[in-house]
Amino acid sequence: MPPRRKVTTFNKARAIAWLQDGVSKREVGRRLGVSHSVVVRLHQKFQATNSVLERPRSGRPKKITQREDRFIRRQALQQRGTTANIIRGQLRMATNTNVSTKTIRKRLNEVGLRSRRPAVRPRLTAAHRQARLAFCHNHARWTRQQWADVLFSDESRFNLHHHDGRARVWRRQGERYNNGLVQERVAFGGGSIMVWGAFSFRHRTPLYHIVGNLTGQRYRDEIVAPLVLPALHQIGVQAVFQDDNATPHRARLVNNFIQQAGVTRMNWPACSPDFNPIEHLWDELDRRVRNNHPPPRNLQQLLQFLQIEWQAIPQAFCRKLVNSMRNRTAEGIAKRGGHTHH
Structure with a gap:
């Protein structure tokens, strides 16, 4: 309440x-x-x-004064990754006032600051932000029909077990993706199974299991030729193919093959998973596997559950994701190429 x-x-x-x-x-x-x-x-x-x-x-009168309140708030805002216990020690050293960590948390909660795990996103350089902003400006006027003709694709890893991070930050409501409050990471870490998939407003490819390292040749022969081209044909001559800048995707033999096939390829900015709606499709797939099945005993069973739930996701969910693209580009412009909430 x-x-x-x-x-x-x-x-x-x-x-x-x-x-x-x-x-x-x-x-x-x-x-x-x-x-x-x-x-x-x-x-x-x-x-x-x-x-x-x-x-x-x-x-009972308050244990701390208004001045000490301001000190507590200032410490949390200047050191977003600090803890209530550290602030408690800083307050004691600065004012000789000794209060509990519960009191510190309560005072911060009263001004809208709550300890939350930071959002995890790829590290963005100035060049990344500039490229992301240019992408958003170039597609800001795209219609829903234009986005409906895009085939969004990506790979994703799924683990047998979840591992939650423990880092936390003090933030107000609406600050989740602000600079300094996001826990940045490099490309996705270890996992158990890698799969590839693609979807558009009306269509979806099969979920493909990638065994071993994905090379440019394997990407061309196992994914682009047998899966991407038929999916683009279903969309029509106006179809656009989206994939990110992973090394296998941008191999010369892949680029030549796509060009010779007459495929229109979207110029995708690096480090931009938040612009790709398939990331939400992966999240939905993971939720469905965890909610609709017992914990998988092995990788083979995990793959089986993934295949089942990939086909079971309603296409209406995919349409909703495609329709979110105009909001994604608008927010990218508002954030000047920075992290968005997607």
């Missing part, structure tokens, strides 16, 4: 003045953005005390 909204003394006085002028309680509530019951209680209290001021309250 969200915290109850506190009505200021000024607004209480306005409410009483409106009520005395004949304005209904519901209308007063609408004007102040509070419920009808809040106005009723305010009016009853005014009739009983002839005042809108809060009466002095008894109880």
Whole structure:
């Protein structure tokens, strides 16, 4: 339940003045953005005390002063990766005030700062941001129909077991992807099974299991020729193929093959998984495997579950992802090529 909204003394006085002028309680509530019951209680209290001021309250005084509150908040904002226990020690050294870590967390929570695990995204250089921003500007006016003709593709690794990180940061609501609050990483780490897949607004390729290292020749012979070209043919002559800048994808023999096949290929910016809607398809696939099946006993069973759930994902889910592309490019422009929330 969200915290109850506190009505200021000024607004209480306005409410009483409106009520005395004949304005209904519901209308007063609408004007102040509070419920009808809040106005009723305010009016009853005014009739009983002839005042809108809060009466002095008894109880334990706060352990820390407003100045110490500001110190706690400043430490969390200047060192987003710090902990409540570290701030507690810094407060004791600076002011000789000794409070619990629970009090520190409570004071930070009251100003909207909560400890959360940082979002994990690829590291972005200035060149990456510039390329991402250019991509968004170039596609900002694309229609839904143009995006519907794109075949989005990627590889993904799936593990037998999940491993959650423990890093946390202090942040306000809406700050998840702000600079300095994202835990950046290099290309995806160890895993158990690698698969490749692609989808568009209306179509989906089979899920392909990649055994061993993917080379340019294997990418051409095992994926592009037998899977990508038929999928593009289904979309039509206006089809566009999207793949990222992984080394096998950009091998010369792959580029030559795609060019000779007459395929229109999207110029994709590096380090941009958040622009590719297939990342959400991988997340959905992982959720479905974990929710609809017992924990896989081995890699063969994991692959079997992945194949089943890949086919079971409704195409309506894919259409929704494709329709998100206009929002993705708009947010990329707003973030000036930085990390988006997708």
